Structures are given as structure tokens and as C-alpha cells.
Amino acid sequence: MGRTREIFTAYPGKPETQDGLYSEDETRLANRNSGLLLETLRHDITPTGAHYLLIHFDIPHLDAQRHQLEFGAGFDAPYSLSMDDIRALPAVTMPVTLECAGNGRARVSPRSHSMPWGVEAVGTSEWTGTPLAPLIERARPAEGTVDFSFTGADVGFDKGEKHPFGRSLTPQELAELDVLLVYEMNGQPLLPQHGAPLRIVVPGWYGMASVKWLTRIEALTERYTGFQQVQTYRYRDHADDPGRPVTAIRVKSLMVPPGVPDWGSRLRFIEPGATRVQGRAWSGGGVPIVRVEFGVDGQWQDAELIAPVGQYAWTGWHVDWQASPGEHVLQCRATDAAGHVQPLQPPWDASGFGNNMVHEVGVFVGSA
Amino acid sequence: MGRTREIFTAYPGKPETQDGLYSEDETRLANRNSGLLLETLRHDITPTGAHYLLIHFDIPHLDAQRHQLEFGAGFDAPYSLSMDDIRALPAVTMPVTLECAGNGRARVSPRSHSMPWGVEAVGTSEWTGTPLAPLIERARPAEGTVDFSFTGADVGFDKGEKHPFGRSLTPQELAELDVLLVYEMNGQPLLPQHGAPLRIVVPGWYGMASVKWLTRIEALTERYTGFQQVQTYRYRDHADDPGRPVTAIRVKSLMVPPGVPDWGSRLRFIEPGATRVQGRAWSGGGVPIVRVEFGVDGQWQDAELIAPVGQYAWTGWHVDWQASPGEHVLQCRATDAAGHVQPLQPPWDASGFGNNMVHEVGVFVGSA
Structure with missing residues (x-):
């Protein structure tokens, strides 16, 4: 003390x-x-x-x-x-x-x-x-x-x-x-x-x-x-x-981590095959989301967007993924109507404000 | 990954x-x-x-x-x-x-x-x-x-x-x-x-x-x-x-940390003088709380108990403390009707279960 x-x-x-x-x-x-x-x-x-x-x-x-x-x-x-x-x-x-x-x-x-x-x-x-x-x-x-x-x-x-x-x-x-x-x-x-x-x-x-x-x-x-x-x-x-x-929110997205978690690490286990992945994306100052991409090991595809429930509320998105056996890194990346895109690496700030890098989730696709 | x-x-x-x-x-x-x-x-x-x-x-x-x-x-x-x-x-x-x-x-x-x-x-x-x-x-x-x-x-x-x-x-x-x-x-x-x-x-x-x-x-x-x-x-x-x-809850108590906090450390600042300290105490298996003690730098006094709102709900307690300038360690310690008392040190368990040691709060009494 x-x-x-x-x-x-x-x-x-x-x-x-x-x-x-x-x-x-x-x-x-x-x-x-x-x-x-x-x-x-x-x-x-x-x-x-x-x-x-x-x-x-x-x-x-x-x-x-x-x-x-x-x-x-x-x-x-x-x-x-x-x-x-x-x-x-x-x-x-x-x-x-x-x-x-x-x-x-x-x-x-x-x-x-x-x-x-x-x-x-x-x-x-x-x-x-x-x-x-x-x-x-x-x-x-x-x-x-x-x-x-x-x-x-x-x-x-x-x-x-x-x-x-x-x-x-x-x-x-x-x-x-x-x-x-x-x-x-x-x-x-x-x-x-x-x-x-x-x-x-x-x-x-x-x-x-x-x-x-x-x-x-x-x-x-x-x-x-x-x-x-x-x-x-x-x-x-x-x-x-x-x-x-620090003022308006920077463009960002998150996914519902698919599959089931490991308790301690929160890493995910998924059965092979068709998997729907969903999430949300948002930006600041009332600027709409125009695109969300879903990435698997660095290969990107466009997600489908769902109209938000309000001008200042997040936008839903989902994508269908064929999960193949092995380890993968899943990512999501949003773009807003002002052309801002989430970076792959954290933007530098001494206090750690405004880090809008892409969301990454580690998964293991296998049979349990 | x-x-x-x-x-x-x-x-x-x-x-x-x-x-x-x-x-x-x-x-x-x-x-x-x-x-x-x-x-x-x-x-x-x-x-x-x-x-x-x-x-x-x-x-x-x-x-x-x-x-x-x-x-x-x-x-x-x-x-x-x-x-x-x-x-x-x-x-x-x-x-x-x-x-x-x-x-x-x-x-x-x-x-x-x-x-x-x-x-x-x-x-x-x-x-x-x-x-x-x-x-x-x-x-x-x-x-x-x-x-x-x-x-x-x-x-x-x-x-x-x-x-x-x-x-x-x-x-x-x-x-x-x-x-x-x-x-x-x-x-x-x-x-x-x-x-x-x-x-x-x-x-x-x-x-x-x-x-x-x-x-x-x-x-x-x-x-x-x-x-x-x-x-x-x-x-x-x-x-x-x-x-x-692991079954019934062990006897325990907590206090509302008095005064105002430092953001990062959660340590407390208190003006000198009369300070009411309050908290809650509980035990397992429906066993009532019979005593709560409040400690300042290892000197203990009995707190006043307030009847709980139900057999399985915690018991309120409070105590009036004359806060004197300087650094202090505040503690609270409950005893239940079965005679169980909170220990001053954590009971050993390999998984860290059932640690019912006394609650400690560090405070600085001064003028800001």
C-alpha cells in the first residue's frame, strides 16, 4: 500500500x-x-x-x-x-x-x-x-x-x-x-x-x-x-x-465467432462444411457502411449486408463459408461511404485510441 | 494461430x-x-x-x-x-x-x-x-x-x-x-x-x-x-x-470502497473525519452471518448488521470510522453462525477455488 x-x-x-x-x-x-x-x-x-x-x-x-x-x-x-x-x-x-x-x-x-x-x-x-x-x-x-x-x-x-x-x-x-x-x-x-x-x-x-x-x-x-x-x-x-x-468513431466490424470455443483461449472449433458467419459493422458520424469483406487466411470475399435499424446503429452482415479441415484465420473488414477501410494492422496511437484494425478469429476445423 | x-x-x-x-x-x-x-x-x-x-x-x-x-x-x-x-x-x-x-x-x-x-x-x-x-x-x-x-x-x-x-x-x-x-x-x-x-x-x-x-x-x-x-x-x-x-459458499464479506478512486489503481482518496463504511456479508447453505468486523491497519471493531432480505441473501453492515490523515489498509471480516471466520490469508487451492480471505482496500486520507 x-x-x-x-x-x-x-x-x-x-x-x-x-x-x-x-x-x-x-x-x-x-x-x-x-x-x-x-x-x-x-x-x-x-x-x-x-x-x-x-x-x-x-x-x-x-x-x-x-x-x-x-x-x-x-x-x-x-x-x-x-x-x-x-x-x-x-x-x-x-x-x-x-x-x-x-x-x-x-x-x-x-x-x-x-x-x-x-x-x-x-x-x-x-x-x-x-x-x-x-x-x-x-x-x-x-x-x-x-x-x-x-x-x-x-x-x-x-x-x-x-x-x-x-x-x-x-x-x-x-x-x-x-x-x-x-x-x-x-x-x-x-x-x-x-x-x-x-x-x-x-x-x-x-x-x-x-x-x-x-x-x-x-x-x-x-x-x-x-x-x-x-x-x-x-x-x-x-x-x-x-x-x-478523439471524436467520431472509425469504421469497424466484428464477427460472431463461429463454431464452439475453447474455454480458456476462446479459439474456435468448427465441423467441416457449410458454415454461416455473421457479424456487425459500423462507422462514425452517421456515415453508412457500404461493404464488408470476410477473409479466410487472407482470401477475401464480399459479405451480404442487412439494412441497419437506424442511422446510428450498426449494419448486419453474413456470409456462407465452406469450412475445410485444418487451422484458419478468419477476418472481417468494413468500408464506409466516405471510403474509409479498416486497416490490417493497428494504427499507432500512444494511448491506444481508435484502433480499428480488422477482427481476427483463430479456428480449427476438424471432427471431435 | x-x-x-x-x-x-x-x-x-x-x-x-x-x-x-x-x-x-x-x-x-x-x-x-x-x-x-x-x-x-x-x-x-x-x-x-x-x-x-x-x-x-x-x-x-x-x-x-x-x-x-x-x-x-x-x-x-x-x-x-x-x-x-x-x-x-x-x-x-x-x-x-x-x-x-x-x-x-x-x-x-x-x-x-x-x-x-x-x-x-x-x-x-x-x-x-x-x-x-x-x-x-x-x-x-x-x-x-x-x-x-x-x-x-x-x-x-x-x-x-x-x-x-x-x-x-x-x-x-x-x-x-x-x-x-x-x-x-x-x-x-x-x-x-x-x-x-x-x-x-x-x-x-x-x-x-x-x-x-x-x-x-x-x-x-x-x-x-x-x-x-x-x-x-x-x-x-x-x-x-x-x-x-466444491459445494456451499464459504463465509465472506466485501465493502463499498469509501471515498473516491484513482482511475487506474482503484486506490481510494478520503477527506479526514467521520466516514461511514458499508458493505455486505454472506455465507453458504443458508447459514446466517452473526458478526462483521471492520479493520483499520489491523485494529478491528464490530460493524452493525442489517437483517438480510432473505435466507439466502447477503447481510448488510455498516460502521462509522474517524478517518485520520495518512495511508491506511481497510479490511472487513465476517463470521457465520456455524463459527466460520474469514481468514487473513488465502486458503490454498490448486485451482484457486473458495478463496474467502478478508477484503482489503488501500486508502489515502488527506486534503485535495
């Missing part, structure tokens, strides 16, 4: 990592945060509880009866809303695919010491709420507003600095994105771990923008400098690079 | 582990399986989706409309039940605390190469179903029955052997345990990852007995030899020890 004082008074910096070996802290984060169970990619909407979870601090214990959303500093007509007020506003239900910006971090070398996501930090839910932009307009942002900050009730330390989780969006981003003020997920009140009683969902962006446990919105005449906006969630070439903000 | 053939044809054995360093396979299991978020110990009933999940193979994709539970071989009056049949039977709702037998494995040295649970593989849900024993009686077990097997729809490999997940209970165990045939969790139909559409819950035993995705019950005149009964879930002194079956 000698680490305790150091962590809260003189942050020691991130430990070095070794490829393929994970620290106690990384494994504790993996036990606490949870990934999508890949076989649930069969469902248009991820079953509740199987959606990925990334919680920086602790789940705050909030009372929905007393919860208030405050449109505070920087507005000419500040006001606040109770949950009853918000539920009385025009309601919209929107299926949205959310992905953690750190998804795929474990594949980047050297690996940043953080939550060691493989491929599973993604999910699609039906979010119910009310459009946010008109509510901000109603509070009349002061002349010269260049940023809106969103503050959650979750508080903790990172790199020795105490702060609430907070993020911002510019007036232009707010105008372009269909940001929803959300109180239900999959037809039920938000669960504590998904932001109860109130959060935002920013469709098409990585999950860090979708602030949970939302308490306060402010209008700022200088850019927001909250820790989670400025010190994390930036693409950096190296530790000292000020970086570029 | 050279490992694939070997894993499915000539199981290579478990890799050695290093204290404090985890393999790619262990971390992948930690990303896939999910632990309780400790701050949800505030709730009598764990919020849906925050309950621990340990899934050996894949979640089977079952159709509740067509699902049948078969009372098959070994019964003199075999029959089967549809989900409608089962829902028409007398319904019981029971809050039950379930814990994974491997919870705490990461603290045992040398560590077994498997799911690297810290302390978080536990949860309490309200399970709704119908008592199982009368349904087995109705099928009339053949003369000489010594075991009942329960087979799930989930199939996969472990140690190179393909098998469905299956477990058994003896007639005596079935008579003594309040086994429930379950179709709802927390007032909602079972979620896919919790066994939809049908599972059993064996109150008071570690989670491996509560077979999910249940399809078949058989009566056997020899003891059941299914892989998950005989080859795993046994307390073993060493790898070649035939071992003793």
Missing part, C-alpha cells in the same frame, strides 16, 4: 507495459469494466447487461426524485429541469452503436497502461430521451459562447488530479450532432451503471462524449479545459504530443 | 503463471466475463447488468417459444415441459446471493491459469421460478437413482475435451437445498447471458451448480461423470489430487 500516498500526491506516471503480459491494475480494470459478449452480435439491439461498460470512477448514487439538470453559468436565461420536467418533453427513441475510444488498445504495441480492451468495447442500445439542442437554445447562451461543458456526478483522480468526469461540445458540433438527453435504455429506466437517472448520448462519436450522471451544462467563452477533454481522449504520437481530439 | 490445432487435439496443459502478471488469455477472459461493480453493494438487490457473469462457452441462442425441459433417461415417468407449462406452475420469488467458486483466484499464489477474479465475482438477484424437487418427483426416478444430472445448451472445449456444461446433485442434496427452476431475474424474463429462457438456481452453493440454459434432467444409477463435475470445481492440493467437490 506504499503506492497510495504517491498516487494521490505525486503521480508516478504510467508504468511500462510488456506485450502479452498485463499488470494487476490492468486486470482489475478488466474485471470491473465489461465487454460485449461477441455472440450477442446476433441481436440488432445488445441485450441489457451485455453492452460494454467503461466507468472512470465510481457509479454515483443519485436520487432520481431529487435530480436536477442545471443550465447554469454562461447562459442569459439559466434554468433547471427535474426528471419529471424532462420526461414531459417530446420523446425520441434512437438505436445507437456506442464504442469505447480505447477499444483495441491491447493490440497496440507498446501498449498504453490502461483498460486493456481487446475487441469487445461496443454495443447497440435503444436510447430514449429528448433532443438536447433546443434545451440549450432555451437557456440563451451568452454572446461569444465557444463551448458547452457537460459535467457528470462521478468524481475521482487520474494522474494525481481530482476532477469530475466532464466533456464539451462546440456550438457547431451541437448543431451537427443529434445529441439526445437520455433517461431510458431498451425501454427501461437507465440502470445505475449506464448513467441513471440522466445522461447524454452523442451518436456517431466514441463513448467518452456521452457523459453519464449528467448534472450541469455551462456555456463558455473560452474552450473547456476539463481533464477528460484536454489530458485524455486525444490522439497522440508520443507522450508529450498535445495531440488531436 | 499455431496453437489452434494443439488446443483441440492434444491439450497442452495450463501455462505457468507469474504473481502480478497476467497472460493474454486471462485478460481476454476478464474482458469477457464481468464482475460486480463494488459500489453497487449499496443495493440489497444488485442492479441488472452489474451482477457477476462467468460463462464457460458461448451464450446459446435459444427460442423460448420452442424451448422444452426434458425429464428424460432414468425416470419411470419421463415428460417434458414448455416454458408456458413452467410459468403456469406455482411461482416463488427468492433473493439469492450467488458467487463464483473462482472468486479471489488472483490472490492465490501460485495462481491457476483461468479467469483471474479479484474480489468481484458475486451478486444478489431476485430469482423467480418454481421449486424443482416436486417436478423431479413427478417424473419418478428409477429405483437405485444416486444422482440427477442437469445439462445446459452451452457446449465447448476444456482441456481438449468437448462437452456441454453439466452438473449433478444427489437425491439428498436435492431434498436439502431449495433448488428453483428459474425463468425471471429481478422481475424481468431472464437475459440471454443469465440463462434465458430457463436455468436452475441452487441457493447457498457456489455458482457452478446453478446450471444455465437448462435443457435436460436425467436420473442416474451411477454418479454423474460430466467434465464440470469431475474435472473442474474440486478443491485440490495439487494438480494430480482427485480432490473434494
Whole structure:
């Protein structure tokens, strides 16, 4: 426990990592945060509880009866809303695919010491709420507003600095994105771990923008400098690079691993013959998926696409494969309407953000 | 991918582990399986989706409309039940605390190469179903029955052997345990990852007995030899020890880590002064908790207990602590009515089963 004082008074910096070996802290984060169970990619909407979870601090214990959303500093007509007020506003239900910006971090070398996501930090839910932009307009942002900050009730330390989780969006981003003020997920009140009683969902962006446990919105005449906006969630070439903000989700796809697994390795066993392989593909900013390819040992074929259930929801795909005996590497690779294609190797980022390399699954085709 | 053939044809054995360093396979299991978020110990009933999940193979994709539970071989009056049949039977709702037998494995040295649970593989849900024993009686077990097997729809490999997940209970165990045939969790139909559409819950035993995705019950005149009964879930002194079956949950307690966390290490920061610390304690086989002690740097005081919401549900506790500046190690230790007390060090088991050592949380008390 000698680490305790150091962590809260003189942050020691991130430990070095070794490829393929994970620290106690990384494994504790993996036990606490949870990934999508890949076989649930069969469902248009991820079953509740199987959606990925990334919680920086602790789940705050909030009372929905007393919860208030405050449109505070920087507005000419500040006001606040109770949950009853918000539920009385025009309601919209929107299926949205959310992905953690750190998804795929474990594949980047050297690996940043953080939550060691493989491929599973993604999910699609039906979010119910009310459009946010008109509510901000109603509070009349002061002349010269260049940023809106969103503050959650979750508080903790990172790199020795105490702060609430907070993020911002510019007036232009707010105008372009269909940001929803959300109180239900999959037809039920938000669960504590998904932001109860109130959060935002920013469709098409990585999950860090979708602030949970939302308490306060402010209008700022200088850019927001909250820790989670400025010190994390930036693409950096190296530790000292000020970086570029992480925003829209990059094109990506995953498959339901076919056959049956080995418990420990998750490698797959398949009987020889006709095998249907299915999965999902998505991109950011509402850009549609136009192509998914399925690869067997580097030989690619086009998959059939299934229309998504919403503009911001993933696209289903499937392909029929004649599985021949032996060992194979299966891959899937998506292309979006803007021409972005998933890379075969992880794009470099010092924090392991935005790794959208192709999904690979190792299989053994044989008779058991 | 050279490992694939070997894993499915000539199981290579478990890799050695290093204290404090985890393999790619262990971390992948930690990303896939999910632990309780400790701050949800505030709730009598764990919020849906925050309950621990340990899934050996894949979640089977079952159709509740067509699902049948078969009372098959070994019964003199075999029959089967549809989900409608089962829902028409007398319904019981029971809050039950379930814990994974491997919870705490990461603290045992040398560590077994498997799911690297810290302390978080536990949860309490309200399970709704119908008592199982009368349904087995109705099928009339053949003369000489010594075991009942329960087979799930989930199939996969472990140690190179393909098998469905299956477990058994003896007639005596079935008579003594309040086994429930379950179709709802927390007032909602079972979620896919919790066994939809049908599972059993064996109150008071570690989670491996509560077979999910249940399809078949058989009566056997020899003891059941299914892989998950005989080859795993046994307390073993060493790898070649035939071992003793893992059954009832051992006495244990956890606390809601007080204060606020550091993101990466989960160590805690607390302001000096009065701090209420709360948590839960439980034991197996319906044995009540009679004492919980709270320790600060090895100095123990008794906590106040709160009556549990059911015979098989955990007991709440809380204590008021005057937090003094500096670094501290907080612990909690439960005692049950049978006189069992949590040990300060992990009990030895080759597979890391049944580790019920006290929960330890490192804190720094200071001003931020």
C-alpha cells in the first residue's frame, strides 16, 4: 500500500507495459469494466447487461426524485429541469452503436497502461430521451459562447488530479450532432451503471462524449479545459504530443465467432462444411457502411449486408463459408461511404485510441 | 494461430503463471466475463447488468417459444415441459446471493491459469421460478437413482475435451437445498447471458451448480461423470489430487470502497473525519452471518448488521470510522453462525477455488 500516498500526491506516471503480459491494475480494470459478449452480435439491439461498460470512477448514487439538470453559468436565461420536467418533453427513441475510444488498445504495441480492451468495447442500445439542442437554445447562451461543458456526478483522480468526469461540445458540433438527453435504455429506466437517472448520448462519436450522471451544462467563452477533454481522449504520437481530439468513431466490424470455443483461449472449433458467419459493422458520424469483406487466411470475399435499424446503429452482415479441415484465420473488414477501410494492422496511437484494425478469429476445423 | 490445432487435439496443459502478471488469455477472459461493480453493494438487490457473469462457452441462442425441459433417461415417468407449462406452475420469488467458486483466484499464489477474479465475482438477484424437487418427483426416478444430472445448451472445449456444461446433485442434496427452476431475474424474463429462457438456481452453493440454459434432467444409477463435475470445481492440493467437490459458499464479506478512486489503481482518496463504511456479508447453505468486523491497519471493531432480505441473501453492515490523515489498509471480516471466520490469508487451492480471505482496500486520507 506504499503506492497510495504517491498516487494521490505525486503521480508516478504510467508504468511500462510488456506485450502479452498485463499488470494487476490492468486486470482489475478488466474485471470491473465489461465487454460485449461477441455472440450477442446476433441481436440488432445488445441485450441489457451485455453492452460494454467503461466507468472512470465510481457509479454515483443519485436520487432520481431529487435530480436536477442545471443550465447554469454562461447562459442569459439559466434554468433547471427535474426528471419529471424532462420526461414531459417530446420523446425520441434512437438505436445507437456506442464504442469505447480505447477499444483495441491491447493490440497496440507498446501498449498504453490502461483498460486493456481487446475487441469487445461496443454495443447497440435503444436510447430514449429528448433532443438536447433546443434545451440549450432555451437557456440563451451568452454572446461569444465557444463551448458547452457537460459535467457528470462521478468524481475521482487520474494522474494525481481530482476532477469530475466532464466533456464539451462546440456550438457547431451541437448543431451537427443529434445529441439526445437520455433517461431510458431498451425501454427501461437507465440502470445505475449506464448513467441513471440522466445522461447524454452523442451518436456517431466514441463513448467518452456521452457523459453519464449528467448534472450541469455551462456555456463558455473560452474552450473547456476539463481533464477528460484536454489530458485524455486525444490522439497522440508520443507522450508529450498535445495531440488531436478523439471524436467520431472509425469504421469497424466484428464477427460472431463461429463454431464452439475453447474455454480458456476462446479459439474456435468448427465441423467441416457449410458454415454461416455473421457479424456487425459500423462507422462514425452517421456515415453508412457500404461493404464488408470476410477473409479466410487472407482470401477475401464480399459479405451480404442487412439494412441497419437506424442511422446510428450498426449494419448486419453474413456470409456462407465452406469450412475445410485444418487451422484458419478468419477476418472481417468494413468500408464506409466516405471510403474509409479498416486497416490490417493497428494504427499507432500512444494511448491506444481508435484502433480499428480488422477482427481476427483463430479456428480449427476438424471432427471431435 | 499455431496453437489452434494443439488446443483441440492434444491439450497442452495450463501455462505457468507469474504473481502480478497476467497472460493474454486471462485478460481476454476478464474482458469477457464481468464482475460486480463494488459500489453497487449499496443495493440489497444488485442492479441488472452489474451482477457477476462467468460463462464457460458461448451464450446459446435459444427460442423460448420452442424451448422444452426434458425429464428424460432414468425416470419411470419421463415428460417434458414448455416454458408456458413452467410459468403456469406455482411461482416463488427468492433473493439469492450467488458467487463464483473462482472468486479471489488472483490472490492465490501460485495462481491457476483461468479467469483471474479479484474480489468481484458475486451478486444478489431476485430469482423467480418454481421449486424443482416436486417436478423431479413427478417424473419418478428409477429405483437405485444416486444422482440427477442437469445439462445446459452451452457446449465447448476444456482441456481438449468437448462437452456441454453439466452438473449433478444427489437425491439428498436435492431434498436439502431449495433448488428453483428459474425463468425471471429481478422481475424481468431472464437475459440471454443469465440463462434465458430457463436455468436452475441452487441457493447457498457456489455458482457452478446453478446450471444455465437448462435443457435436460436425467436420473442416474451411477454418479454423474460430466467434465464440470469431475474435472473442474474440486478443491485440490495439487494438480494430480482427485480432490473434494466444491459445494456451499464459504463465509465472506466485501465493502463499498469509501471515498473516491484513482482511475487506474482503484486506490481510494478520503477527506479526514467521520466516514461511514458499508458493505455486505454472506455465507453458504443458508447459514446466517452473526458478526462483521471492520479493520483499520489491523485494529478491528464490530460493524452493525442489517437483517438480510432473505435466507439466502447477503447481510448488510455498516460502521462509522474517524478517518485520520495518512495511508491506511481497510479490511472487513465476517463470521457465520456455524463459527466460520474469514481468514487473513488465502486458503490454498490448486485451482484457486473458495478463496474467502478478508477484503482489503488501500486508502489515502488527506486534503485535495
